[in-house]
Amino acid sequence: MYKEREMLQRLLDGELNDSEREHMLKAIDADPVLKRDYEGFAETILALEDAKHPSAPPFFTAEVMRRLPEQRAPFWKQASLFLFRPHTVRWNMATLAFLLLAALFASVFLAGRGAVQTAAPEQGKAQAVMVAFRLQAPGAQSVALAGEFNKWMKNEILLTRTDTGEWYVEVPLRAGTYAYMFVIDGRTWMPDPSADAYRDDGFGSRNSVRRVYHL
Amino acid sequence: MELTDEKVVERCLQGDRDVYSHLVDKYQQMVYVLAFRMLGDEAAAKDAAQESFLSAYVSLRSFRREAKFSSWLTSITLNKCRDMLRGRKDTVSVDDLEEVLPGRDADPEERFHQKENEDLLQQALNKLPDEYREVIVLKHIRGLDYAEIAQTAGVSEGALKVRAWRAREMLRFLLKEGLGTHV
Secondary structure (H helix, E strand, O other): OHHHHHHHHHHHOOOOOHHHHHHHHHHHHHOHHHHHHHHHHHHHHHHHHOOOOOOOOOOHHHHHHHHOOOOOOOHHHHHHHHHHOOOOOOOOHHHHHHHHHHHHHHHHHHHHHHHHHHHHHHHHHHHOEEEEEEEEOOOOOOEEEEEHHHOOOOOOEEOEEOOOOEEEEEEEEOOEEEEEEEEEOOOEEEOOOOOOEEEEOOOOOEEEEEEEOOO | OOOOHHHHHHHHHOOOOOOHHHHHHHHHHHHHHHHHHHHOOHHHHHHHHHHHHHHHHHOHHHOOOOOOHHHHHHHHHHHHHHHHHHOOOOOOOHHHHHHHOOOOOOOHHHHHHHHHHOOHHHHHHHHOOHHHHHHHHHHHHOOOOHHHHHHHHOOOHHHHHHHHHHHHHHHHHHHHHHHOOOO
């Protein structure tokens, strides 16, 4: 009996396979009590699914929107509003005097820093030494030097050919270690055979390394 | 270009408060009917529906996108209704089924006049225990399948089916009593 009722509910939920369904429908036809139950449940479900529902009250959306809490805008939006929204500034003579004094101090401070900063490069330049780069390449039409000191620009530092077929240039460098390569005829990258050392370039080749010391 | 639920949620999270009205417009009927059928009272349903939309808005950051917004909102509404029902004294628990099943209206004539003017279906739903009403409303009025109800209501599918079967038996009995017909 329980099994029958379970099957009846599963039939109402559409959960029976074809053979179960066929079997159940036959059982319902054969049993007046089961048939009455089935029809009763089916009508109950129909009453639920066809029920007329009340409509949401008028102005529902407006009321919800009125009650919504103000949401805090993200930082970037707040910053944007602060920067681009017009502001009213109130001032008095004391504020003006304070601002003038602050501006005066700032200009004196910056002027002092400027003097130091312009002096620094001079000092740095004084520490630079002229470093010679040489390459034996008699057949080359042009040779350039590219390295960490010039951001690997291959047309910036050009070597000069001497009478012996040697290419030569002097570059001012401060103390440190620099990776570099020669560029032959604007396209062939070549390490320096007389480099102090070599370092992997990360692309399967090796850069030349030059060490520059303090005098 | 159509404004999808996901886009509306995204814009709300970016601080565009007004765009939330799209979701309220779209789902107000669904939420209101669910609340009304659960609570059986228009004023309470309006409160529950509004509170559900407000809660959803405040919790938008916790909305995980793997579920549909409508499913998440249904779940919030259901919880609001549960909270309101808990506050009522006249709810019926599953243990009180024996008291609910027999028709309690003593006077058939009075019952006859009452049924002419009132929503008998809602009256029958109101007499179901909350857990039974929940599954019946979600299945036959909201139109969800058992898997969706399980996700929304946080109950196993097996338990839901048993509740649905018992709820339908009770409802059939209650409607038959109310309508005075052989349903």
